[in-house]
Amino acid sequence: MNEIFSTLLLNTNVTVEEVLAALDRNGKGVVFLVDHDQIMRGLLTDSDMRRALLKGASISDPAELYMNRDFVSGTLPKEKPENIALLNEKICSLPILNPSGRVVDLLRLTDLWRLPVMEPVLKGREVEYVLDCLNTNWISSQGKYVEQFEEKFRSYISTDYALSVSNGTVALHLAMAALGIGRGDEVIIPDLTFIAPASMTVLCAAKPVFVDVDRSTWTLDPSLIEAHITPRTKAIIAVHLYGHPCDMDPIMEIAKRHGLYVIEDCAEALGAEYKGRKVGTIGDIGTFSFFANKVITTGEGGMVITNSPEIHHNMRLLRDHGMARDKRYWHLVAGFNYRLTNLQAAIGLAQLEKIDVFLSYRGEVVNRYSTQLNDVDGIVLPPQKEWAKNIYWLYSLLVDKETTGIDRDSLMGHLAVHGIDTRPLFYPLHQQPPFSDGDWKKYPNADWLSTCGLSLPTSNNIKLEDVDKVCAVIRSVMKNKSIFRKYDTGQCS
Ligand SMILES: Cc1ncc(COP(=O)(O)O)c(C=O)c1O
Structure with missing residues (x-):
């Protein structure tokens, strides 16, 4: 013993x-x-x-x-x-x-054997580049990897300017600050998303205005936007959720008609395309995250991109304490320190060298999941519009309780018993304590998706046999409803 x-x-x-x-x-x-x-x-x-x-x-x-x-x-x-x-x-x-x-x-x-939802794969030149930073003492936010990472990202996305930042949350704050969004302004945000677009709007002293999502894309429903525009509306944040692009043409058209900025939050959608254009390049600014569960990672990290020299200038100034580039310690505006370190950029560069490999393998994984789950009663596969290249950040599906009586949380419980890690979809923002307005009827699609949706393991290195195991558990649970039970006894704290 x-x-x-x-x-x-x-x-x-x-x-x-x-x-x-x-x-x-x-x-x-x-x-x-x-x-x-x-x-x-x-x-x-x-x-x-x-x-x-x-x-x-x-x-x-x-x-x-x-x-x-x-x-x-x-x-x-x-x-x-x-x-x-x-x-x-x-x-x-x-x-x-x-x-x-x-x-x-x-x-x-x-x-027991565990299959994580997402784990980073750091098997390229990450160690070599990081060691180079350590050996040369360039470990802070100056150094060649910051420049190389930004340049490679810029050219991968096909945009005029790319600026690395500390994470995807401050990327959103920097974007809004550079556009001058501030006290009393309103920003339109999808109700179903990670909280960062809303919390960063609050940080700007502006008001997040939630709009329901479209059930077929899980992203901002363009047909509902105009009803939420007021004279105070300054911007729309289009979040390309779980790797599927928003329907950008109508969003851009509405923004143009009302003189609004569009920020694309691409934290979950690096490499996704809308009608052949990479997401992030369609609105005024695109923001990205390189947290460890993203398609490429720098541990923590992010990027802001734009085609506008003025917006780029503002973002660079604000990112670096508002300091004049030609006069050290002379601050033109009150800014922030939102820089990425050379160490993180070194990892990012090595990751970016692998992005095509990651995305093409991800395509195989997605096919494997979809082929095996396509005909399972009560399972709704992830969105895939004909105009979209979805990069399936996390392969996420819906369990339709109304038709099967099967509950998403119970399916997650069964997968957990088999060592398979899953995540529920985000909770709608209007339900969350900082924003809850008590009216739960206005966002039926976000509410519905949030209760039915779960994300399955989608690491860049997940084995196809493991995808088969996940599908086998789902198929057997959905077929055999009698094994469905809520766990009600406890031997854990
Ligand atoms: C849609 C969205 N926006 C922003 C962020 C924030 O990114 P970060 O975690 O790098 O701050 C995330 C993080 O997962 C996200 O999913």
Whole structure:
């Protein structure tokens, strides 16, 4: 028995205090209580202890008083399918008992094979370039990799100017600040997106105005925009969600008619195209993120692009403390430090050298998913308009509960038991605490997509056999509704 395992086993005669100390030491959220013959009699989790203390338990009480005797256990051999099937988000530590009921081993969810939703692939020249930064002392935001990364990005996207920044969130803030968006202005934002476009609008002292999304693209519905325009509206942020472009022609037409700026948030859509044009090049500014779960990564990082020399000038000035380029420590405006480091740019350059490989392999992964899930009742595949090149940031689909009675969260639970990591789609912005206005009827599509949608593993290096495993679990769960159940017992804290 290894040391961690030994801290999980306590004698039934211990006190609450001893259980708390053991929980603290083992960090597993659970202890097993055994009698003198090592026979398992019950278990206690962090939550059991919290509840007991709240109800007035004393730390000197016998722990047995609060012990959960109705526990779930497995039998040898440890990793047999019956044991694995017992593990889920609630039962994440399974005691393995021998025929006499003695604890002989432990099976944990974290010991099993796991397939992450997204992990970076850093197998190109990343190490070589980063070592070059370290060996030459160019580790801050000056250095050749910043320039090379920006130039390679500029030419990959086909835009006039590309400026690297610290992340995709400040990219949005920089874009709005450079356009002069400020107090009292309004910015139109899709209701279904990551929070950054809305929170950065608030940072500008402007007001985010949410517009519902289109069910067939999951992005801003152009037909609803005009009803939300007021004399204070300054800009539209078009978010190319989950890698699928927005329908940009009507958005640009509305913006032109009303004199509004368009910022394209391409954090999730590097390489995606709208009618043959790369996203980010259609509006006034395009913003990108290189967080570790994005198509290419710099750890944290981002980019702003534009074809306008004036906007580029403003963004560069604001990114670097508003400092004059020809007079050090002379600040023309009050700006920010939103620069990317040479170290991060070195990683970015190596990643960008691989982008075609990443995107073309991603195409194979997408085909593999779509072919196997296409005919599954109740599964709606990700959007794919005829005018769009979707890069499927995360292969995301919908579980239509109305027609199947099957719940998205339960499907996620089943995938988790098989070691498959998933993510729910974003929560609509109007529901989130900083923005909730209490009227939940105005955004039916965002509400619906958010409750039905989940993202599947889509790493740049995911094996096709693993895609097959994910599809097999989904097919079997959707076919066999009787195995569907909500998890209601707990062996985790
Ligand atoms: C649509 C969207 N915009 C902005 C961001 C913010 O990017 P970052 O995490 O690099 O700040 C994200 C991050 O996932 C995003 O999904």
